[in-house]
Amino acid sequence: MALAFKVRSAERDAQTDSERLGAISAAVDAAVAAICKERDALRARVDAARDQASFATGTDYDEYLTREAKDAARIKSYEQQMTSGEQRTQELERQLAGLSAIQEVFGRHFAGKVR
Template structure:
């Protein structure tokens, strides 16, 4: 004897959809928050390196002529740190842009499905 075909209730389907899509939304939000946190901390470190390089560079117009080799090496290191930090910051901004697009698409297709 065959059993009658039954489907789940609309409420249960809505709950399942909300849970499934909610986990995706939460993962995107977590990734965005993590990227922003890393980017903001990195920007602070790049700014600090820039300040230290400016301090080490000095204020006299001809100071570079008499700069100690140790100071010159330190300035070069700060410049390298700033360049590396700027490159990483650009990558993080690119990732944020991409995830922003994913969030918009997610909202467009699944608006009202996630609580």
């Protein structure tokens, strides 16, 4: 005697789908939040380095001619920090754009499926 084929209830299927898709949505949302947090903190540090470099550079038009070696080295360090920070910020923006596209597609295909 063969057993009859049974399927789960529609409610159980909906709950399973919601849990599965909710986990994906939560993971993407958490990644976006982490990227935004890192980007904002990095921007603040890059801005601070820019301010410090500006202060160290001075305001006289010919100050670079008489600048001490330690000041020149400090300015160079600030420039390197700013360059690294800008490169990382660009990478974070690229990641954010990709995840935003994923969120858009996810929302389009699974709208109403996630609780």
